[in-house]
Amino acid sequence: xxxxxxxxxxxxxxxxxxxxxxxxxxxxxxxxxxxxxxxxxxxxxxxxxxxxxxxxxxxxxxxxxxxxxxxxxxxxxxxxxxxxxxxxxxxxxxxxxxxxxxxxxxxxxxxxxxxxxxxxxxxxxxxxxxxxxxxxxxxxxxxxxxxxxxxxxxxxxxxxxxxxxxxxxxxxxxxxxxxxxxxxxxxxxxxxxxxxxxxxxxxxxxxxxxxxxxxxxxxxxxxxxxxxxxxxxxxxxxxxxxxxxxxxxxxxxxxxxxxxxxxxxxxxxxxxxxxxxxxxxxxxxxxxxxxxxxxxxxxxxxxxxx
Amino acid sequence: xxxxxxxxxxxxxxxxxxxxxxxxxxxxxxxxxxxxxxxxxxxxxxxxxxxxxxxxxxxxxxxxxxxxxxxxxxxxxxxxxxxxxxxxxxxxxxxxxxxxxxxxxxxxxxxxxxxxxxxxxxxxxxxxxxxxxxxxxxxxxxxxxxxxxxxxxxxxxxxxxxxxxxxxxxxxxxxxxxxxxxxxxxxxxxxxxxxxxxxxxxxxxxxxxxxxxxxxxxxxxxxxxxxxxxxxxxxxxxxxxxxxxxxxxxxxxxxxxxxxxxxxxxxxxxxxxxxxxxxxxxxxxxxxxxxxxxxxxxxxxxxxxx
Numbered sequence: 330x331x332x333x334x335x336x337x338x339x340x341x342x343x344x345x346x347x348x349x350x351x352x353x354x355x356x357x358x359x360x361x362x363x364x365x366x367x368x369x370x371x372x373x374x375x376x377x378x379x380x381x382x383x384x385x386x387x388x389x390x391x392x393x394x395x396x397x398x399x400x401x402x403x404x405x406x407x408x409x410x411x412x413x414x415x416x417x418x419x420x421x422x423x424x425x426x427x428x429x430x431x432x433x434x435x436x437x438x439x440x441x442x443x444x445x446x447x448x449x450x451x452x453x454x455x456x457x458x459x460x461x462x463x464x465x466x467x468x469x470x471x472x473x474x475x476x477x478x479x480x481x482x483x484x485x486x487x488x489x490x491x492x493x494x495x496x497x498x499x500x501x502x503x504x505x506x507x508x509x510x511x512x513x514x515x516x517x518x519x520x521x522x523x524x525x526x527x528x529x530x531x532x533x534x535x536x537x538x539x540x541x542x543x544x545x546x547x548x549x550x551x552x553x554x555x556x557x558x559x560x561x562x563x564x565x566x567x568x569x570x571x572x573x574x575x576x577x578x579x580x581x582x583x584x585x586x587x588x589x590x591x592x593x594x595x596x597x598x599x600x601x602x603x604x605x606x607x608x609x610x611x612x613x614x615x616x617x618x619x620x621x622x623x624x625x626x627x628x629x630x631x632x633x634x635x
Numbered sequence: 636x637x638x639x640x641x642x643x644x645x646x647x648x649x650x651x652x653x654x655x656x657x658x659x660x661x662x663x664x665x666x667x668x669x670x671x672x673x674x675x676x677x678x679x680x681x682x683x684x685x686x687x688x689x690x691x692x693x694x695x696x697x698x699x700x701x702x703x704x705x706x707x708x709x710x711x712x713x714x715x716x717x718x719x720x721x722x723x724x725x726x727x728x729x730x731x732x733x734x735x736x737x738x739x740x741x742x743x744x745x746x747x748x749x750x751x752x753x754x755x756x757x758x759x760x761x762x763x764x765x766x767x768x769x770x771x772x773x774x775x776x777x778x779x780x781x782x783x784x785x786x787x788x789x790x791x792x793x794x795x796x797x798x799x800x801x802x803x804x805x806x807x808x809x810x811x812x813x814x815x816x817x818x819x820x821x822x823x824x825x826x827x828x829x830x831x832x833x834x835x836x837x838x839x840x841x842x843x844x845x846x847x848x849x850x851x852x853x854x855x856x857x858x859x860x861x862x863x864x865x866x867x868x869x870x871x872x873x874x875x876x877x878x879x880x881x882x883x884x885x886x887x888x889x890x891x892x893x894x895x896x897x898x899x900x901x902x903x904x905x906x907x908x909x910x911x912x913x914x915x916x917x918x919x920x921x922x923x924x925x926x927x928x929x930x931x932x933x934x935x936x937x938x939x940x941x
């Protein structure tokens with residue numbers, strides 16, 4: 330089953346302690362698509378400027394089930410982000426953000442995408458996220474992401490959006506900011522009371538929680554020996570998570586747990602190289618191997634004689 | 636089988652956002668003993684001053700297998716620590732430390748403790764930790780803890796100690812400081828190259844890693860809705876870990892993993908009340924329930940058709 334994603338398609342310039350990359354493929358929609366398309370067909374809706382290296386994007390996705398029919402070409406500069414990481418790779422320092430054509434982005438969902446059973450509303454204005462939901466038939470699962478900027482500037486719209494999504498992914502700082510609760514269990518409960526059945530709280534290198542009612546699942550981030558560039562890890566997590574749900578079509582708790590692990594696995598690959606390089610070169614055996622490594626990482630047998 | 640612990644027996648004064656406690660039972664040896672004695676007999680070696688409320692300590696341990704024969708009474712004031720936590724309960728702010736009689740502590744292991752099969756060298760001068768090892772017969776497993784102060788002031792002794800222990804527990808900041816490696820996988824490998832077969836890196840509310848050669852196990856901290864007072868969580872973790880190993884006498888990888896979970900479980904109880912209050916009131920059913928909750932928290936089944 331396909332997964333529809335609405336998100337940014339950007340050009341990133343990144344410096345890490347291990348190297349730098351200039352004007353490489355980036356943006357939430359791009360990372361999501363690169364990760365999710367390992368598992369399911371992806372329908373990408375976004376906007377690029379007249380300066381975007383569309384050939385590079387098409388080449389990267391040429392061997393992948395990513396439908397670019399919803400990728401709008403607008404006159405003007407593309408969304409560009411420049412950032413830096415020091416040794417604490419959990420903390421991005423934004424040096425420059427130029428929204429370009431993204432600042433006037435009004436997502437238009439192509440007719441052939443409107444019945445997508447799985448929908449991911451990437452981190453854009455909650456008014457636009459709500460507008461997208463008005464353009465699609467009732468999906469089996471709608472998830473959204475958000476960020477501090479929208480929590481500050483569009484709180485009422487964001488809270489309204491929560492009434493229309495099944496799941497939200499956000500990081501721990503955002504969850505605390507949105508709910509004014511420091512404790513993440515309480516923060517998740519606050520969010521679920523506004524609508525979502527599931528809340529995924531991402532803690533970067535410290536892993537991710539999924540809250541579903543009183544049920545809690547936790548997956549660590551994979552302890553890699555070299556993290557090269559953390560950019561896109563969260564979007565790749567979302568792509569792996571939604572891609573796995575779309576591939577299996579199974580919304581049971583057991584399968585949602587597996588989806589979190591697939592998300593963590595794709596996130597762990599994303600950070601091994603710049604941009605989507607690593608996500609594009611891996612295949613099913615790499616993903617299965619990483620999921621098995623996650624299983625070994627956390628598995629213990631209870632001592633039932635204890 | 637008994638576990639021998641050498642550590643501090645102190646009086647703590649703690650302020651948290653939820654309340655305060657003055658001159659309550661604290662210290663690494665005390666928390667360790669309260670946790671470990673849920674699972675195995677404990678032999679405590681430490682020192683208290685003439686002002687210590689020994690009756691309180693004896694009452695707390697009266698129903699527990701904690702042998703206080705190694706608790707020396709010295710003339711002078713007891714070790715006192717005063718600290719505060721703000722909303723980020725992962726960060727203790729030390730307001731006052733008075734070492735008192737602890738500054739002249741020279742552990743003397745009673746004859747009847749010298750064959751202890753499990754030995755935990757709490758956070759004291761590495762020269763004293765080495766001296767303790769000279770006083771005991773070859774144990775089945777020796778573990779040690781340390782802290783930033785010893786890493787700075789006693790590095791050569793600490794590195795020497797690493798050649799004589801099977802396992803070390805330390806937190807992420809200490810691991811980075813000791814090894815000059817930011818990446819915890821590399822830090823653990825650095826430490827293992829100095830001697831220990833196992834390295835447990837505690838990340839507070841973000842859980843704990845156990846590294847054993849190329850094998851890695853991770854257990855999250857339990858996502859409690861209310862953390863009341865984090866003081867002693869790490870020592871209670873060590874107590875649960877060593878207590879479980881002492882109870883089972885099994886050093887297989889599967890059992891070491893369970894020991895990490897028992898450590899995490901005891902650590903999670905420790906933070907629910909001030910001092911050792913919660914550790915003392917719980918029983919085997921509470922611990923088994925928490926271990927089962929840990930299992931539900933992290934368990935997922937691999938999709939072998941994937």
